[in-house]
Amino acid sequence: DTAVSQTPKYLVTQMGNDKSIKCEQNLGHDTMYWYKQDSKKFLKIMFSYNNKELIINETVPNRFSPKSPDKAHLNLHINSLELGDSAVYFCASSQKGQGASYTFGSGTRLTVV
Protein backbone atom coordinates (compact mmCIF):
# COMPACT_ATOMS: atom_id res chain seq x y z
CA ASP A 1 0.00 0.00 0.00
CA THR A 2 2.61 2.53 -1.09
CA ALA A 3 1.31 6.04 -0.44
CA VAL A 4 3.41 7.82 -3.10
CA SER A 5 4.86 5.63 -5.81
CA GLN A 6 7.28 6.59 -8.55
CA THR A 7 8.33 4.66 -11.61
CA PRO A 8 10.89 3.83 -12.72
CA LYS A 9 13.23 3.63 -9.74
CA TYR A 10 16.27 3.80 -12.01
CA LEU A 11 16.55 5.37 -15.44
CA VAL A 12 19.66 5.41 -17.61
CA THR A 13 19.39 7.21 -20.91
CA GLN A 14 21.44 9.00 -23.52
CA MET A 15 21.80 12.73 -23.97
CA GLY A 16 19.17 14.25 -26.19
CA ASN A 17 16.48 11.69 -25.37
CA ASP A 18 13.04 12.51 -23.99
CA LYS A 19 11.90 10.63 -20.89
CA SER A 20 9.08 10.58 -18.36
CA ILE A 21 8.86 9.71 -14.69
CA LYS A 22 5.48 8.74 -13.31
CA CYS A 23 4.12 9.53 -9.87
CA GLU A 24 0.93 8.42 -8.19
CA GLN A 25 -0.42 9.07 -4.71
CA ASN A 26 -3.28 7.25 -3.00
CA LEU A 27 -3.56 9.56 0.00
CA GLY A 28 -6.26 11.82 -1.40
CA HIS A 29 -3.91 14.79 -1.16
CA ASP A 30 -4.71 17.84 -3.23
CA THR A 31 -1.17 19.01 -3.98
CA MET A 32 1.77 17.23 -5.57
CA TYR A 33 5.39 18.23 -6.01
CA TRP A 34 8.58 17.35 -7.79
CA TYR A 35 11.94 17.80 -6.09
CA LYS A 36 15.43 17.31 -7.47
CA GLN A 37 18.27 16.10 -5.28
CA ASP A 38 21.52 17.05 -6.94
CA SER A 39 25.04 15.78 -6.41
CA LYS A 40 25.46 18.06 -3.40
CA LYS A 41 22.40 16.40 -1.85
CA PHE A 42 20.28 19.55 -1.78
CA LEU A 43 16.57 18.90 -2.23
CA LYS A 44 15.27 21.62 -4.51
CA ILE A 45 11.65 22.26 -5.37
CA MET A 46 10.91 22.07 -9.07
CA PHE A 47 7.12 22.25 -9.25
CA SER A 48 4.11 22.30 -7.03
CA TYR A 49 0.70 21.58 -8.48
CA ASN A 50 -2.86 21.25 -7.40
CA ASN A 51 -5.96 21.28 -9.52
CA LYS A 52 -6.00 25.03 -9.51
CA GLU A 53 -2.48 26.15 -10.00
CA LEU A 54 0.94 25.16 -11.17
CA ILE A 55 3.86 26.88 -9.54
CA ILE A 56 7.17 26.52 -11.30
CA ASN A 57 10.53 27.24 -9.76
CA GLU A 58 11.98 29.81 -12.13
CA THR A 59 15.34 28.06 -12.18
CA VAL A 60 13.87 24.94 -13.78
CA PRO A 61 14.59 24.74 -17.54
CA ASN A 62 11.52 24.63 -19.74
CA ARG A 63 12.67 21.21 -20.95
CA PHE A 64 11.01 19.97 -17.77
CA SER A 65 7.23 19.88 -17.70
CA PRO A 66 4.75 18.36 -15.27
CA LYS A 67 1.64 16.65 -16.56
CA SER A 68 -1.30 15.86 -14.31
CA PRO A 69 -4.01 13.65 -15.82
CA ASP A 70 -5.89 13.69 -12.52
CA LYS A 71 -5.47 14.66 -8.87
CA ALA A 72 -3.68 11.43 -8.00
CA HIS A 73 -0.98 11.69 -10.66
CA LEU A 74 1.78 14.13 -11.49
CA ASN A 75 4.20 12.92 -14.14
CA LEU A 76 7.46 14.62 -15.03
CA HIS A 77 8.44 14.92 -18.67
CA ILE A 78 11.97 15.85 -19.63
CA ASN A 79 12.92 16.76 -23.18
CA SER A 80 16.39 16.81 -24.72
CA LEU A 81 18.10 15.35 -21.68
CA GLU A 82 21.48 16.79 -20.69
CA LEU A 83 24.29 15.39 -18.56
CA GLY A 84 23.47 17.91 -15.82
CA ASP A 85 19.99 16.46 -15.47
CA SER A 86 21.48 13.42 -13.76
CA ALA A 87 20.09 13.44 -10.23
CA VAL A 88 17.54 11.76 -7.99
CA TYR A 89 14.03 13.06 -8.54
CA PHE A 90 11.47 12.82 -5.76
CA CYS A 91 7.74 13.15 -6.06
CA ALA A 92 5.76 14.23 -2.99
CA SER A 93 2.22 15.06 -2.02
CA SER A 94 0.45 16.93 0.75
CA GLN A 95 -2.87 18.35 1.73
CA LYS A 96 -2.34 22.04 1.19
CA GLY A 97 -2.36 23.94 4.43
CA GLN A 98 -0.07 25.63 6.86
CA GLY A 99 2.68 23.37 8.03
CA ALA A 100 1.35 20.30 6.23
CA SER A 101 3.98 17.60 6.01
CA TYR A 102 4.87 16.08 2.68
CA THR A 103 4.80 12.38 1.86
CA PHE A 104 7.62 11.47 -0.50
CA GLY A 105 8.06 8.72 -3.02
CA SER A 106 11.21 6.62 -2.93
CA GLY A 107 12.86 8.56 -5.74
CA THR A 108 13.97 7.98 -9.32
CA ARG A 109 17.69 7.96 -10.01
CA LEU A 110 18.19 9.42 -13.47
CA THR A 111 21.56 8.97 -15.14
CA VAL A 112 22.21 10.69 -18.45
CA VAL A 113 25.16 9.31 -20.38
Place this chain on the structure above:
Amino acid sequence: DQQVKQNSPSLSVQEGRISILNCDYTNSMFDYFLWYKKYPAEGPTFLISISSIKDKNEDGRFTVFLNKSAKHLSLHIVPSQPGDSAVYFCAASPNDMRFGAGTRLTVKP
Protein backbone atom coordinates in the same frame (compact mmCIF):
# COMPACT_ATOMS: atom_id res chain seq x y z
CA ASP B 1 20.52 30.91 -2.38
CA GLN B 2 20.01 28.43 0.41
CA GLN B 3 17.45 29.75 2.81
CA VAL B 4 17.74 26.70 5.04
CA LYS B 5 21.21 25.63 6.09
CA GLN B 6 22.54 22.59 7.86
CA ASN B 7 26.20 23.30 8.36
CA SER B 8 27.21 19.93 9.74
CA PRO B 9 27.28 17.30 7.01
CA SER B 10 27.75 14.50 9.51
CA LEU B 11 27.44 13.62 13.18
CA SER B 12 28.49 10.51 15.06
CA VAL B 13 27.23 9.64 18.54
CA GLN B 14 27.28 6.66 20.85
CA GLU B 15 24.14 4.63 21.42
CA GLY B 16 22.22 5.92 24.41
CA ARG B 17 23.65 9.42 24.21
CA ILE B 18 21.96 12.56 22.92
CA SER B 19 22.10 13.54 19.24
CA ILE B 20 21.71 17.23 18.46
CA LEU B 21 21.18 18.27 14.86
CA ASN B 22 21.23 21.95 13.99
CA CYS B 23 19.59 24.07 11.34
CA ASP B 24 19.69 27.77 10.50
CA TYR B 25 17.39 29.75 8.25
CA THR B 26 17.45 33.19 6.72
CA ASN B 27 13.85 33.88 5.72
CA SER B 28 11.86 35.44 8.53
CA MET B 29 8.64 34.60 6.64
CA PHE B 30 9.04 30.91 7.43
CA ASP B 31 6.33 29.91 9.87
CA TYR B 32 6.57 26.12 10.00
CA PHE B 33 9.65 24.01 10.43
CA LEU B 34 9.88 20.29 9.91
CA TRP B 35 12.44 17.55 10.26
CA TYR B 36 12.60 14.62 7.88
CA LYS B 37 14.57 11.42 8.12
CA LYS B 38 15.94 9.64 5.07
CA TYR B 39 17.32 6.15 4.68
CA PRO B 40 19.33 5.16 1.58
CA ALA B 41 17.26 4.46 -1.53
CA GLU B 42 14.13 5.79 0.16
CA GLY B 43 12.33 9.11 0.15
CA PRO B 44 12.43 11.44 3.15
CA THR B 45 9.86 10.64 5.84
CA PHE B 46 8.31 13.20 8.13
CA LEU B 47 9.58 13.11 11.70
CA ILE B 48 8.44 16.14 13.69
CA SER B 49 7.42 19.74 13.13
CA ILE B 50 7.08 23.01 14.99
CA SER B 51 5.10 26.15 14.37
CA SER B 52 6.80 29.52 14.69
CA ILE B 53 4.47 30.40 17.55
CA LYS B 54 6.11 27.71 19.68
CA ASP B 55 9.65 27.23 20.91
CA LYS B 56 9.52 23.53 21.65
CA ASN B 57 7.73 20.44 20.43
CA GLU B 58 8.28 16.97 21.78
CA ASP B 59 7.34 13.55 20.42
CA GLY B 60 8.77 10.61 22.28
CA ARG B 61 12.54 10.59 21.94
CA PHE B 62 12.48 13.53 19.53
CA THR B 63 12.32 17.18 20.54
CA VAL B 64 12.59 20.18 18.26
CA PHE B 65 13.61 23.56 19.65
CA LEU B 66 13.06 26.83 17.81
CA ASN B 67 14.91 30.08 18.51
CA LYS B 68 13.26 32.67 16.29
CA SER B 69 15.53 35.53 17.26
CA ALA B 70 18.55 33.52 16.20
CA LYS B 71 16.72 31.93 13.24
CA HIS B 72 17.90 28.59 14.52
CA LEU B 73 16.29 25.27 15.25
CA SER B 74 17.61 22.00 16.54
CA LEU B 75 16.48 18.41 16.77
CA HIS B 76 17.34 16.46 19.89
CA ILE B 77 17.19 12.68 19.91
CA VAL B 78 17.54 11.05 23.28
CA PRO B 79 18.45 8.33 23.82
CA SER B 80 19.96 7.74 20.38
CA GLN B 81 19.57 4.27 18.90
CA PRO B 82 21.42 2.56 16.02
CA GLY B 83 18.17 2.60 14.01
CA ASP B 84 18.28 6.40 14.10
CA SER B 85 21.27 6.31 11.75
CA ALA B 86 20.05 8.17 8.66
CA VAL B 87 20.25 11.53 6.92
CA TYR B 88 18.17 14.21 8.63
CA PHE B 89 16.78 17.12 6.66
CA CYS B 90 15.55 20.34 8.12
CA ALA B 91 12.75 22.01 6.13
CA ALA B 92 10.84 25.26 6.38
CA SER B 93 7.81 26.81 4.73
CA PRO B 94 5.24 29.27 4.51
CA ASN B 95 4.36 27.78 1.13
CA ASP B 96 6.50 25.25 -0.68
CA MET B 97 8.92 23.50 1.57
CA ARG B 98 12.60 24.46 1.44
CA PHE B 99 15.14 21.91 2.57
CA GLY B 100 18.60 22.02 4.02
CA ALA B 101 21.39 19.85 2.65
CA GLY B 102 20.98 17.25 5.37
CA THR B 103 23.11 15.88 8.20
CA ARG B 104 24.14 12.25 8.22
CA LEU B 105 23.73 10.84 11.72
CA THR B 106 25.57 7.68 12.69
CA VAL B 107 24.69 6.09 16.01
CA LYS B 108 27.34 3.59 17.09
CA PRO B 109 26.40 0.58 19.22
